[in-house]
Amino acid sequence: MKLDFDLTLYLVTDSGMVPAGSTLSQIVDEAIQGGVTIVQLREKHADTSDFLAQAKLVQQVTKRHKVPLLINDRIDIALAIDADGVHIGQDDMPLHEARRLLGDDKIIGVSVQTREHAEQAVLGGADYLGIGACFDTQTKELKQGSQGPAGIRDVWEHAVEVSGPRPVRAVTIGGVNSYNAVHVLICTRTTRGNLPLDGLAVVSAIVAAESPRNAAAILRRQIAFAFESAWIARTPAARDSIRSAIGDAFEAARQNTPLVQHITNPVVINDCANACLALGGSPMMATDASEQADLAPVVSSLVINIGTLNAWQVDGMRAAMKQANLRNTPVILDPVAAGATKYRSQIVSEFLKEFGVHVIKGNAGEIAALVGSDEMHVRGVDAVGCGFKDPAGIVRALSLKERCVVVMTGPVDYISDGSSTFAVKNGHKLQGTITGSGCMTGTAVGTYVYAVAHTDPLVGAITGMVAINLAGEHAAQRPDVKGPGTFRAAFIDEMYNLTKEQLLAEMRIEQLH
Numbered sequence: 001m002k003l004d005f006d007l008t009l010y011l012v013t014d015s016g017m018v019p020a021g022s023t024l025s026q027i028v029d030e031a032i033q034g035g036v037t038i039v040q041l042r043e044k045h046a047d048t049s050d051f052l053a054q055a056k057l058v059q060q061v062t063k064r065h066k067v068p069l070l071i072n073d074r075i076d077i078a079l080a081i082d083a084d085g086v087h088i089g090q091d092d093m094p095l096h097e098a099r100r101l102l103g104d105d106k107i108i109g110v111s112v113q114t115r116e117h118a119e120q121a122v123l124g125g126a127d128y129l130g131i132g133a134c135f136d137t138q139t140k141e142l143k144q145g146s147q148g149p150a151g152i153r154d155v156w157e158h159a160v161e162v163s164g165p166r167p168v169r170a171v172t173i174g175g176v177n178s179y180n181a182v183h184v185l186i187c188t189r190t191t192r193g194n195l196p197l198d199g200l201a202v203v204s205a206i207v208a209a210e211s212p213r214n215a216a217a218i219l220r221r222q223i224a225f226a227f228e229s230a231w232i233a234r235t236p237a238a239r240d241s242i243r244s245a246i247g248d249a250f251e252a253a254r255q256n257t258p259l260v261q262h263i264t265n266p267v268v269i270n271d272c273a274n275a276c277l278a279l280g281g282s283p284m285m286a287t288d289a290s291e292q293a294d295l296a297p298v299v300s301s302l303v304i305n306i307g308t309l310n311a312w313q314v315d316g317m318r319a320a321m322k323q324a325n326l327r328n329t330p331v332i333l334d335p336v337a338a339g340a341t342k343y344r345s346q347i348v349s350e351f352l353k354e355f356g357v358h359v360i361k362g363n364a365g366e367i368a369a370l371v372g373s374d375e376m377h378v379r380g381v382d383a384v385g386c387g388f389k390d391p392a393g394i395v396r397a398l399s400l401k402e403r404c405v406v407v408m409t410g411p412v413d414y415i416s417d418g419s420s421t422f423a424v425k426n427g428h429k430l431q432g433t434i435t436g437s438g439c440m441t442g443t444a445v446g447t448y449v450y451a452v453a454h455t456d457p458l459v460g461a462i463t464g465m466v467a468i469n470l471a472g473e474h475a476a477q478r479p480d481v482k483g484p485g486t487f488r489a490a491f492i493d494e495m496y497n498l499t500k501e502q503l504l505a506e507m508r509i510e511q512l513h
């Protein structure tokens with residue numbers, strides 16, 4: 001009988017990383033106490049006799065904890081110590097030979113990089129796949145670049161498809177750590193069926209950690225969060241109750257004063273801070289990388305706006321998103337003028353690869369750039385083109401691609417979480433005559449989304465869009481508003497004056513999917 005095995009947190013060892021004064025067996029012991037569920041002994045440079053000796057020592061630990069021990073590549077070592085199985089790469093012993101040597105009772109895992117590799121491994125009877133590399137890593141020289149969670153998802157979806165009713169099991173590996181664990185697990189869920197990977201495999205995040213036990217425990221916590229998280233469309237919520245949910249999210253901001261940390265552009269920084277205050281939040285505009293870790297514990301949501309992107313802002317944004325992802329704090333990304341320059345497009349694609357973002361908010365040109373459509377373009381910071389034939393479909397497509405809520409602003413705003421899509425038809429054309437009205441919608445989403453981010457970020461995003469657009473309508477109707485200058489001041493006033501009763505009575509939303 002094959003040993004039952006749990007891939008939730010998979011430790012791959014590297015004795016080269018063991019700090020002086022410690023041993024690999026001690027690290028494995030601590031890591032298992034912290035929550036590691038399966039161990040692979042990987043010794044790329046050891047002589048056979050050293051490898052065998054190390055394997056025996058580590059096996060004492062894994063046996064004591066009743067955790068399976070697999071051997072990387074070396075079938076002979078696995079046979080010699082009667083390990084629970086092996087892990088083989090594409091250049092190692094072929095799967096069918098390994099199976100013949102080890103028999104059906106041993107676990108055999110296979111490293112795969114492509115859909116073809118995955119298909120071969122599944123059809124060849126692999127017990128699990130290690131899909132890599134997720135991110136760049138210092139631990140192993142990669143033959144190809146890292147694939148990012150979306151690339152891993154592509155391989156995983158194919159593996160699930162070819163394996164039939166009982167999907168093969170799989171982990172991903174490469175640069176995975178407690179900061180990106182939730183992002184990786186959410187982003188790799190299959191589009192059809194929403195099936196998550198079985199777990200994550202790490203080397204340096206545990207072996208090189210100051211405390212392997214703490215590192216493993218934090219990873220386990222993050223993995224559990226990701227398995228439970230509703231940050232992507234899972235089940236369409238009971239949308240008939242959406243109006244009351246929007247009312248609740250609106251009130252939550254007034255009651256709880258969320259601290260909305262922004263890294264935004266200096267053109268709009270004052271407007272965004274005032275909008276945040278007017279809506280009931282507490283704005284913070286801290287841009288330096290070195291202060292993000294101190295702030296993170298009190299941040300309710302994080303707004304990242306690339307309107308005047310530069311290198312030091314990028315550092316601050318990375319530091320802030322890394323901290324937010326560790327704490328599962330909602331992140332709102334405003335990809336201002338993505339598509340207008342190569343630099344911005346590149347940075348946004350890096351951000352979406354490396355970090356979990358919970359809402360993307362952009363205009364039609366920016367959304368087109370992110371989804372790879374040529375129906376719309378960006379000229380400076382403005383969207384140009386005749387509009388999308390199917391705007392709701394575009395927004396849903398980007399949501400499914402990035403596994404987050406997507407808001408596309410325009411005369412009608414479209415908001416999707418990949419399963420449900422709404423149109424918000426409130427707003428006034430004077431909003432388009434002042435700078436920062438788009439950026440302020442990012443602030444509004446950030447102000448409301450924190451309260452519902454873990455259950456229904458779509459509701460938070462819709463609340464922000466309805467609130468800001470109603471404030472625009474109310475401001476435009478005021479007799480003292482003569483044009484953009486007076487509108488700008490009145491806009492903030494009307495955010496401040498907006499009531500829940502007005503919101504519920506005047507919102508014009510329509511469900512499209």
Ligand code: 3NM
Pocket residue numbers: 012111112130131132133134136137138139140173174175176201202203204205
């Ligand atoms: N295999 P770290 S990446 C052992 O892509 C290994 O198959 C990879 O180390 C693959 O967690 C990798 O320290 C190293 O980044 C992962």
Ligand code: MG
Pocket residue numbers: 072073088089090092
């Ligand atoms: Mg190998």
